[in-house]
Amino acid sequence: MFDHMDIILSAAIIAAQIGLGVLFADLMSGIVHWYIDTYGDPKTPILGKHVYWPTINHHAQPLDCTRASFWSRNGPNLALSAAFLVVFLILGWINAFTLSALATGVFASEIHVWSHKPKRKRPPLVHWLQRRGVLLSPKEHWQHHTHAHNTRYCTVTNLLNPALDRLRIFRLVEGFVEGFGRRKPRDEIMGIGPLARGRRIMSRARRFVAAHAWQVRRMVTAPVPKLALA
Numbered sequence: 544m545f546d547h548m549d550i551i552l553s554a555a556i557i558a559a560q561i562g563l564g565v566l567f568a569d570l571m572s573g574i575v576h577w578y579i580d581t582y583g584d585p586k587t588p589i590l591g592k593h594v595y596w597p598t599i600n601h602h603a604q605p606l607d608c609t610r611a612s613f614w615s616r617n618g619p620n621l622a623l624s625a626a627f628l629v630v631f632l633i634l635g636w637i638n639a640f641t642l643s644a645l646a647t648g649v650f651a652s653e654i655h656v657w658s659h660k661p662k663r664k665r666p667p668l669v670h671w672l673q674r675r676g677v678l679l680s681p682k683e684h685w686q687h688h689t690h691a692h693n694t695r696y697c698t699v700t701n702l703l704n705p706a707l708d709r710l711r712i713f714r715l716v717e718g719f720v721e722g723f724g725r726r727k728p729r730d731e732i733m734g735i736g737p738l739a740r741g742r743r744i745m746s747r748a749r750r751f752v753a754a755h756a757w758q759v760r761r762m763v764t765a766p767v768p769k770l771a772l773a
């Protein structure tokens with residue numbers, strides 16, 4: 544009896560650690576993405592060219608990532624996760640939480656790319672998980688590309704973004720950094736007049752809609768659900 548309870552309890556703890564690992568990796572994806580979008584300077588040595596610029600350029604060319612090779616899409620995440628794995632092995636930090644976070648980190652870039660692919664190019668299981676918000680859905684990520692790139696930063700699941708945006712966590716940190724660190728967010732998002740900012744948002748939205756015509760078509764042509772009268 545107690546053996547069964549122990550097994551169930553252990554399985555529940557491992558499942559919770561795996562879930563928390565995924566959420567931790569999701570949060571990290573949001574923090575890194577926010578940092579690059581807000582402060583990333585493409586002129587920074589090494590990181591500027593290989594990390595900041597591809598992320599910034601993704602706003603202007605959102606579908607380019609779907610055409611990149613598998614290794615250019617996932618190589619940096621794989622290398623970074625392997626480096627962390629070595630560190631965790633040395634420190635003895637190997638458990639369900641750290642392994643889950645590392646495994647999610649390996650696939651984080653691919654999960655983001657899936658949100659830009661049309662349904663016919665996504666594996667059915669991925670589509671199923673996207674519809675349930677376990678993996679980042681196209682609709683969720685679209686909000687980042689249409690809202691001046693200053694919301695919906697997390698790119699692994701749909702789960703953390705609404706709370707982070709509602710609590711204005713990133714705006715609070717930006718205010719703190721500007722107040723105490725005297726560092727302003729990059730000009731792309733803030734620091735320009737409201738009219739120019741509005742125009743910039745509209746032009747980005749138009750560009751994104753043009754690039755995602757397949758999604759717009761699907762939304763327009765989707766059958767309207769009939770209301771069942773009781």
Ligand SMILES: [Zn+2]
Pocket residue numbers: 601605655659684688
């Ligand atoms: Zn994107």
Ligand SMILES: [Zn+2]
Pocket residue numbers: 576580598602687692
């Ligand atoms: Zn972005």
